[in-house]
Amino acid sequence: MQFVTTLVRWEGELLIVAFIGIVLWKLFTGGINLDQLLEGDIRDPHGESGFTTYVSSGRAQSLLITMFAASYYLLQVIQKPTEFPPVPTALVGAVGGSQVVYLAGKAQAMLLGRLRDLVQ
Amino acid sequence: MRNPVFVISVIVAVVLAVIIAIWFPGKDPIMTIKLVLSYVGAILLFLFGFLILAGIASGKIDISYLLGEHGGGASMSRFQLLIFTFVIGLSFFLIVVSTGKLPEPTANVLALLGISATTYGVSKGIQASGSDGPLPSKLGGAVDHHEGGHPPEGQ
Numbered sequence: 468m469q470f471v472t473t474l475v476r477w478e479g480e481l482l483i484v485a486f487i488g489i490v491l492w493k494l495f496t497g498g499i500n501l502d503q504l505l506e507g508d509i510r511d512p513h514g515e516s517g518f519t520t521y522v523s524s525g526r527a528q529s530l531l532i533t534m535f536a537a538s539y540y541l542l543q544v545i546q547k548p549t550e551f552p553p554v555p556t557a558l559v560g561a562v563g564g565s566q567v568v569y570l571a572g573k574a575q576a577m578l579l580g581r582l583r584d585l586v587q
Numbered sequence: 588m589r590n591p592v593f594v595i596s597v598i599v600a601v602v603l604a605v606i607i608a609i610w611f612p613g614k615d616p617i618m619t620i621k622l623v624l625s626y627v628g629a630i631l632l633f634l635f636g637f638l639i640l641a642g643i644a645s646g647k648i649d650i651s652y653l654l655g656e657h658g659g660g661a662s663m664s665r666f667q668l669l670i671f672t673f674v675i676g677l678s679f680f681l682i683v684v685s686t687g688k689l690p691e692p693t694a695n696v697l698a699l700l701g702i703s704a705t706t707y708g709v710s711k712g713i714q715a716s717g718s719d720g721p722l723p724s725k726l727g728g729a730v731d732h733h734e735g736g737h738p739p740e741g742q
Contacts, residue, residue: 471622471625471626471629474626474629475629476683476687478629478632478633478636480680480683480684481633482633482636482637482640483676483677483679483680484680485640486640486643487673487676487677489640489643489644490643490650490653490669490673491673493643493650493651498646498650498651499650499651499652499653499654500651500652500654500655500661501654501661501666502660502661503659503660503661504654504660504661504663504666505663506660508717510717520660526663529663529667530663530666533666533667533670533671534670536671536699537670537671537673537674540674540678540699541674541677541678544677544678544681544682545681548678548681548682548684548685548686549682549685549686550682550686550690550691551678551682551690551691551692551693551696552693553693553695554693554695554696554698554699555695556695559695559698559699559702562699562702562703563702566702566703566705566706569663569664569706570706570709570710570713573710573713573714574713574717577713577714577716577717578713578716578717
């Protein structure tokens with residue numbers, strides 16, 4: 468029974484690493500579409516379809532915070548790979564706040580459009 | 588036969604398990620059956636996982652719109668969920684390799700994944716309520732593979 472347990476463990480680990488490897492490889496080689504990751508749609512009464520594309524600062528800050536939080540956590544695990552390291556509450560708050568900003572910006576862009584168009 | 592590789596995998600798994608059972612006969616028949624079932628399950632799961640990974644790697648399973656959103660561009664919330672999932676998955680892998688035990692997830696780890704998944708859900712809601720159809724403003728960048736400029740439903 469001991470060998471089955473070891474076999475299952477190695478199988479699981481191999482599949483996880485292979486899956487992550489394949490997806491990362493596709494991300495880097497363009498197999499997974501990352502076009503317009505930092506661009507959002509915004510309601511525009513002058514646009515052909517009622518929407519146009521704009522560079523979203525909400526998306527940019529969300530990307531930065533996400534990469535920071537992910538790198539921080541991964542470094543913690545690499546330094547002490549014995550248990551899931553605790554995540555500082557401030558970091559969770561930062562990620563949460565970043566998402567609120569991103570969603571608020573997206574809601575404003577999709578539902579209301581540019582503020583200057585609202586004022587006019 | 589629609590997918591011969593799948594059927595061959597199942598047959599290979601069962602044959603391997605029977606060989607193991609004959610090779611290592613135990614004194615207790617119940618124990619032997621348990622062992623055979625364990626081997627069948629383990630081998631089948633691995634083969635299914637391997638088939639899926641091989642499909643993704645070869646392009647038979649198309650994941651090019653894994654991060655695509657309704658308008659055709661890449662979705663930040665999907666990207667974030669992917670990154671956090673990978674980080675937790677890699678951490679899990681490292682911890683299991685170094686300790687040999689399954690780790691207990693902490694509340695803050697679950698909070699990070701929860702925030703990410705909630706953002707994805709809310710983002711989908713905003714997108715759905717903001718536009719009834721595909722957003723043509725995004726057609727320029729990502730429509731090359733699909734007519735209409737948005738990923739097929741269900742992706």
